[in-house]
Structures are given as C-alpha cells and as structure tokens.
Amino acid sequence: MQLMFLNGTAMSGQKDHGAIAGLARLVGAVTTAPHYRFFAIRDEFPGLFPVDGDGASITGELYEMSDELLFDVLLPQEPAELEIGSIELSDGSTVRAMILQPDRIRPGDKVLDIADFGGWRAYQAHLSANCAASALLGL
Numbered sequence: 001m002q003l004m005f006l007n008g009t010a011m012s013g014q015k016d017h018g019a020i021a022g023l024a025r026l027v028g029a030v031t032t033a034p035h036y037r038f039f040a041i042r043d044e045f046p047g048l049f050p051v052d053g054d055g056a057s058i059t060g061e062l063y064e065m066s067d068e069l070l071f072d073v074l075l076p077q078e079p080a081e082l083e084i085g086s087i088e089l090s091d092g093s094t095v096r097a098m099i100l101q102p103d104r105i106r107p108g109d110k111v112l113d114i115a116d117f118g119g120w121r122a123y124q125a126h127l128s129a130n131c132a133a134s135a136l137l138g139l
Contacts, residue, residue, distance in 0.1 A: 002070050005030065005087060005097040007038070007060035008046040008120050010074065019073055024065035032058045033088040038115040039100060043127065045079050046120045047100025048087065057090060059119035060097075070096070081105055 004024075009016040012026065032048070035055040039047045048058060065074070075084060078098055085099035105111060117123040 001064050001066060003027070003095040004063050004065055004070060005060050005095050006063060007048055007058055011061045016077060019077055020063065020065060020069060023069050024063040027062040027064055030060060030062045031090045033090050035088060037113055040112045040114045040123055041081055041105065042110050046114065047082060048097060049100045056115035058115065062095065
C-alpha cells in the first residue's frame, strides 16, 4: 500500500477522481510543508514544484492505495509534465506525490504560479468568480 498526496484533478469532486473512487481510501485533507511552489498548467491541472526558499504550503488529500491502483491506473492518466516523487507534509512525514517537471512544459504553454491560493480548489474558485464577473459586466 502507498500513501499518495493528491492536489489536483484526481481529488474528490474533481474530473479525474473516478479513476480511484471506491478503490483508494481517503486518509484525509492534508497540507504540505512550506517547501513548494504550485503552478497551473494551461489551467488544466496543477503542478507541485519543490523549492529551497520562498515556498508555500499546499492543501490536498492523502489517499492510501494499492501499488496496482497507483502504478497501473492513476499514473498512466497523469499529464506528461508530472512525474511521481516524494514530498514532505506539514507533520514531517514523507509521502508520494506528482512533481512538476519544468523541462516537459511545452514552449508557449500558459503557466501561472498559484501557490498563494494554497490549493487547486481555491484557484478554480478564483477562475469561476472571474468568469461570473466577466458575464455580469457583459465582457
């Protein structure tokens, strides 16, 4: 069994959660240690990136899952810009997570640092609020 930190589209309520729903056990909501920046790639998915300074804590969900579920189901569905690695949680424990690989980002891709939002859901709420504001203003 593996402990896997999810911080994007495979979290509960997100578009890719179906791949693990009912198969992985949700341990709970967790936060990383403040050693990461968090990026939105093309506004399609987030990428966690370790840094030596000016890091932030990022919220996500911790799941317990079988090796088969992790390696044969979840990982093949992950974007090419991400690779499995290890991260530190706020309690000091180390778990698996997907790590952004900057060299795999295509030239011209929209990449935004969203670490100050603290998590993917907060960034999605920001995008939704901006769409609502644009509609209200007739833009």
